[in-house]
Amino acid sequence: GKIKRFEIPTGVKGKECIIVDDMIDTAETLISAALMLHNAGASKITVAATHGLFSDPALENLQNGPIDQLIVTDTVPQDVAKEALGDRLQVVTIAPLIGRILYQMIIPGGSVSKVFKDLERSISL
Numbered sequence: 001g002k003i004k005r006f007e008i009p010t011g012v013k014g015k016e017c018i019i020v021d022d023m024i025d026t027a028e029t030l031i032s033a034a035l036m037l038h039n040a041g042a043s044k045i046t047v048a049a050t051h052g053l054f055s056d057p058a059l060e061n062l063q064n065g066p067i068d069q070l071i072v073t074d075t076v077p078q079d080v081a082k083e084a085l086g087d088r089l090q091v092v093t094i095a096p097l098i099g100r101i102l103y104q105m106i107i108p109g110g111s112v113s114k115v116f117k118d119l120e121r122s123i124s125l
Contacts, residue, residue, distance in 0.1 A: 013041030023051040024072070027058040031065040038066035051075050052091075059084040 017037045024030055024047075034045050045067050052072030054062075062070065062085060071090045072078065078091045097119070104110035 009036055009040045009042075012037055014043050016044040016046065017042045019045065019047045021047065021049040023053060024049045024058060024070075025053045025055045027054070027061040027065070031061045031067075034066050044068045047071065052078060052081060052089075054081050062088075 019030065019033055019037075021030060030047060030049075034047070037045055046069040047067050048071045050073055052070075053076055059081060068088065069090065070085065070088055071092060072081075073092050073094045075094060078089065082089050082091065097115070100115045101112055104112050104115055
């Protein structure tokens with residue numbers, strides 16, 4: 001759906017903006033948020049989402065929207081989306097993360113939460 005609470009973003013003029021989302025389905029809410037940033041003067045809009053489901057009409061919405069770069073994981077096959085969005089779409093694999101989790105599950109005394117703690121430490125700013 002559309003964003004129901006509309007507030008004009010301030011302080012984004014000339015800035016590169018990043019939108020983080022858990023899942024992109026039809027991309028209507030995402031495009032609505034990106035349009036607000038674009039209309040407020042954002043110079044570049046990047047989106048990072050965990051799951052790119054891209055249900056119809058998501059790809060059309062994204063092709064016509066103001067998003068410069070879209071980053072999703074490969075939890076869902078992205079061949080069709082990659083063809084539609086080209087270089088604007090970057091797909092990041094989660095295979096190493098799944099491998100580490102499986103390894104922790106099979107070794108004696110393994111800890112899945114340790115994988116996430118290690119990951120958190122490695123990406124903390």
